[in-house]
Amino acid sequence: MNTASVSFGASVSSQSRFMQLALAAFLGVFVMGFVGFSHIDAVHNAAHDYRHSMGFPCH
Amino acid sequence: MTLFRNVVFIAAIAGLVAGVVLACMQAYATVPLILKAEVYEQAGGGHTHDHVAAPAANAGDTNAMTGAAPAPTEATAPEEEGWAPADGFERFAWNVVANVVTGIGFALILVAASEFAGGIGNWRQGLFWGLAGFAVFTLAPNLGLPPELPAMPAADLTQRQIWWTATVVATAAGLGLLAFRRSPPLALVAVALIVAPHIVGAPQPGSFESPIPEGLHHQFVVAVTLTNLVFWLVLGAVVGVVRGRLTGTTTSLRDSFA
Numbered sequence: 459m460n461t462a463s464v465s466f467g468a469s470v471s472s473q474s475r476f477m478q479l480a481l482a483a484f485l486g487v488f489v490m491g492f493v494g495f496s497h498i499d500a501v502h503n504a505a506h507d508y509r510h511s512m513g514f515p516c517h
Numbered sequence: 518m519t520l521f522r523n524v525v526f527i528a529a530i531a532g533l534v535a536g537v538v539l540a541c542m543q544a545y546a547t548v549p550l551i552l553k554a555e556v557y558e559q560a561g562g563g564h565t566h567d568h569v570a571a572p573a574a575n576a577g578d579t580n581a582m583t584g585a586a587p588a589p590t591e592a593t594a595p596e597e598e599g600w601a602p603a604d605g606f607e608r609f610a611w612n613v614v615a616n617v618v619t620g621i622g623f624a625l626i627l628v629a630a631s632e633f634a635g636g637i638g639n640w641r642q643g644l645f646w647g648l649a650g651f652a653v654f655t656l657a658p659n660l661g662l663p664p665e666l667p668a669m670p671a672a673d674l675t676q677r678q679i680w681w682t683a684t685v686v687a688t689a690a691g692l693g694l695l696a697f698r699r700s701p702p703l704a705l706v707a708v709a710l711i712v713a714p715h716i717v718g719a720p721q722p723g724s725f726e727s728p729i730p731e732g733l734h735h736q737f738v739v740a741v742t743l744t745n746l747v748f749w750l751v752l753g754a755v756v757g758v759v760r761g762r763l764t765g766t767t768t769s770l771r772d773s774f775a
Contacts, residue, residue, distance in 0.1 A: 481628050483625060504615065516674075
């Protein structure tokens with residue numbers, strides 16, 4: 459398990475590394491929130507079966 | 518921004534693969550149950566959607582969905598406001614889109630979080646990261662808010678979404694503390710974080726009376742839990758494989774392969 463402890467961005471400054479990872483995570487949260495939690499009717503209807511199938515709060 | 522680009526690249530591949538797998542599983546395991554529940558929903562008529570009130574004069578209307586349920590008074594008018602995909606292929610296609618898009622979203626969160634902890638080195642590590650994702654995004658929130666079928670009673674949507682989000686955040690923080698901090702007091706804090714949302718309790722509906730048979734709902738909960746488990750295992754494993762290939766080729770490309 460510990461053969462591959464290579465980490466990305468090891469040469470980048472730790473602050474920049476943190477910012478880039480945080481940005482990626484934020485993008486993920488935004489995408490998930492929009493599809494899964496948006497109250498816009500059309501988005502709700504398009505992703506209706508998905509929301510139910512993921513156990514997201516729906517209706 | 519090389520790191521960011523690499524994370525997005527890995528997440529896109531993993532999310533695409535896991536999303537397609539999940540959509541296929543849903544087509545067989547969960548969506549048929551949702552369609553069954555919608556028959557009860559239309560038969561019952563009374564639930565949170567604003568149904569177009571059907572005048573009694575429409576009693577003779579034949580609705581395509583009424584095959585299995587006695588609902589002669591249901592109007593053929595669409596039940597939800599706004600655009601909705603047509604049943605059949607269009608609805609399936611949008612489900613695939615939703616799965617792939619959110620699959621990439623989940624993958625972005627998973628890859629970013631795991632990079633803070635050194636990264637997912639191979640598919641086996643990926644499985645364990647996937648299990649953590651399953652615990653955070655499926656198990657914990659679904660304990661308090663079991664997956665619902667259409668027409669089931671539920672509390673206010675916004676309150677449930679707030680509880681869901683808070684539970685996911687608290688569980689993720691708790692698991693992170695347990696896995697990456699080695700002090701007993703922090704382990705206690707971690708357990709408290711994981712337990713707290715369930716002591717507070719999820720918003721519950723006023724009445725649990727439901728037109729959906731208990732057996733159908735139980736089947737749905739099992740289907741949702743298992744399909745999500747497979748989704749997270751696939752997602753984690755694919756992240757491990759893709760990342761391993763990219764870092765493994767040559768170490769000098771480690772920071773700038775994409």
